[in-house]
Amino acid sequence: MVSLMPRPRGTVFLELTPKAPHPSKPFSFTTTSSTKAVTIRIITPTRLCSKLVLLCFRYQREKSCMPTLVKIGLDSDIYVGNALIQFYGCLGTLIDARVLFEKMPHRDVGSWNTLLGIYNYSSDSWEVLILFKRLMYEEIKADKITLVILFSACARLEKLHYGKTLHCYATKVGLECMLNLENALLGMYTKCKDIDEALRLFDKMGSRKDIVSHNILLNGYIEMELVDFAREIFDKIVEKDLVVWSSMMHGYVKAKQPKKTLELFKKMVDTGLTPDQNTMVSVLSACASLSNLQYGRLVHRFILQNNIRQDSFVKTAVIDMYSKCGSLEDGLVTFYKMDCKDVVTWTTMIEGLANYGLGNEALCTFYQMERQGITPNEATFVSLLAACSHSGLINEGCQLFRRMAGVYRIQPKIEHFGCLVDLLSRAGLLHQAEEFMEMIPADDKIIAYKTLLSACINYSEFDLGQKIANNMMELGPQSQAVYVLLSNFYALEGHGLKLQKQEET
DNA sequence: AGACTGGGGA
Numbered sequence: 001m002v003s004l005m006p007r008p009r010g011t012v013f014l015e016l017t018p019k020a021p022h023p024s025k026p027f028s029f030t031t032t033s034s035t036k037a038v039t040i041r042i043i044t045p046t047r048l049c050s051k052l053v054l055l056c057f058r059y060q061r062e063k064s065c066m067p068t069l070v071k072i073g074l075d076s077d078i079y080v081g082n083a084l085i086q087f088y089g090c091l092g093t094l095i096d097a098r099v100l101f102e103k104m105p106h107r108d109v110g111s112w113n114t115l116l117g118i119y120n121y122s123s124d125s126w127e128v129l130i131l132f133k134r135l136m137y138e139e140i141k142a143d144k145i146t147l148v149i150l151f152s153a154c155a156r157l158e159k160l161h162y163g164k165t166l167h168c169y170a171t172k173v174g175l176e177c178m179l180n181l182e183n184a185l186l187g188m189y190t191k192c193k194d195i196d197e198a199l200r201l202f203d204k205m206g207s208r209k210d211i212v213s214h215n216i217l218l219n220g221y222i223e224m225e226l227v228d229f230a231r232e233i234f235d236k237i238v239e240k241d242l243v244v245w246s247s248m249m250h251g252y253v254k255a256k257q258p259k260k261t262l263e264l265f266k267k268m269v270d271t272g273l274t275p276d277q278n279t280m281v282s283v284l285s286a287c288a289s290l291s292n293l294q295y296g297r298l299v300h301r302f303i304l305q306n307n308i309r310q311d312s313f314v315k316t317a318v319i320d321m322y323s324k325c326g327s328l329e330d331g332l333v334t335f336y337k338m339d340c341k342d343v344v345t346w347t348t349m350i351e352g353l354a355n356y357g358l359g360n361e362a363l364c365t366f367y368q369m370e371r372q373g374i375t376p377n378e379a380t381f382v383s384l385l386a387a388c389s390h391s392g393l394i395n396e397g398c399q400l401f402r403r404m405a406g407v408y409r410i411q412p413k414i415e416h417f418g419c420l421v422d423l424l425s426r427a428g429l430l431h432q433a434e435e436f437m438e439m440i441p442a443d444d445k446i447i448a449y450k451t452l453l454s455a456c457i458n459y460s461e462f463d464l465g466q467k468i469a470n471n472m473m474e475l476g477p478q479s480q481a482v483y484v485l486l487s488n489f490y491a492l493e494g495h496g497l498k499l500q501k502q503e504e505t
Numbered sequence: 506a507g508a509c510t511g512g513g514g515a
Binding site for chain 2: 078079082083085086108109110111112113114115116117118120143144145146147148149151152179180181182183184185186187210211212213214215216217218219241242243244245246247248249250253276277278279280281282284285311312313314315316317318319320342343344345346347348349350351352377379380382383
């Protein structure tokens, strides 16, 4: 009836045949994965099917193996349908999920929630809002779970106003005093940076507040770069869990206080908690910004010794740590050993190579990435252009810049413009760089001008430098660094003019 | 029975 065939590389194939066991006859099976054994008792074919699907899902989520559903021959009902929607969603085949949803003869609010949930999970929050409209139109009664998903979607889209409207709706239907709904709401307010509203809600929640509520606020402060406020909340939490520790450690990484991250890490381990992969990413990142290879190696060894799962986040952080700590070799070894590299992993490696002045190797890595069908993003091009700039690959850099907009439809940002100006300036192609300035939006010009003016100083290009200096002055008052640069230029220009006059006489 | 709230990498 049911065959569960473990395949190499952790794949589990499930096959269900049309003839299900007799409904009255209990049916059970046991399966083992590398990490866990699961036993399920199933009574009806429907539940059998639905449980199997969810089992697949759990495997998927724990990433212990990749499930593939081969065939379901049972007549589907609403439960099977809901479970299948969920399953397809987790495999990332949203279209299948949607087709199934539309085909279902009967849908309950759970079906809607499942579909909303997978769109939300796949970061397609717009679709969540569109579907919600339809849900209201079809007069389905939204429940507390629907609203939780919606608040989460609003948070991601930073749709504060819409979220507030939903908040009123929740109050009206008497759903506002449920903890996880309030937490979702709190998350929405913090992610939309309405800290006043978040604090009001936080106070209103009174004793209902749990560790999740505190952590949401803590992360809100970190996001707003108020790491000391975050620390206050952190210190107030008596029984800190892994998530809270990780949040605070990440907060210090973000606030460029990596030493405090490492301090906290020590403290956390002393309290007897075993860190997980999320924690380790922040610790590795702290080592990277400290460029402390010794500590970095220690942390890497810690991960191996404690059997902490190395997912792509951890491995990417390891690569970054080794590259930034001066051991590109170790970074490369980790990189080549990885089998599922995503765009961030590739970008990290490209950046590592670029910083070692290995421009051609960085480009080769990029072409390899393209061949594997990974789509580069903004950050990838920043690393690539930096690689070209550091290695003087002028043609390649210009070509990549064109490809970024032409092939990948990525709007160049100041980082990209900066790299290209840098590239041209270093090569002494100052006039070309100046022409290029016209493409840069006014708000971003000053940074590029700084690069260009520095280059003018290096190449003693006084005329062009004068023009650029005038342009910079026209942009209005600037930071001190700009005036220092300008005065350097004028000092040199004066000096240069004197030299020229001496030559003339 | 299932759908939902807090942390991570360039």
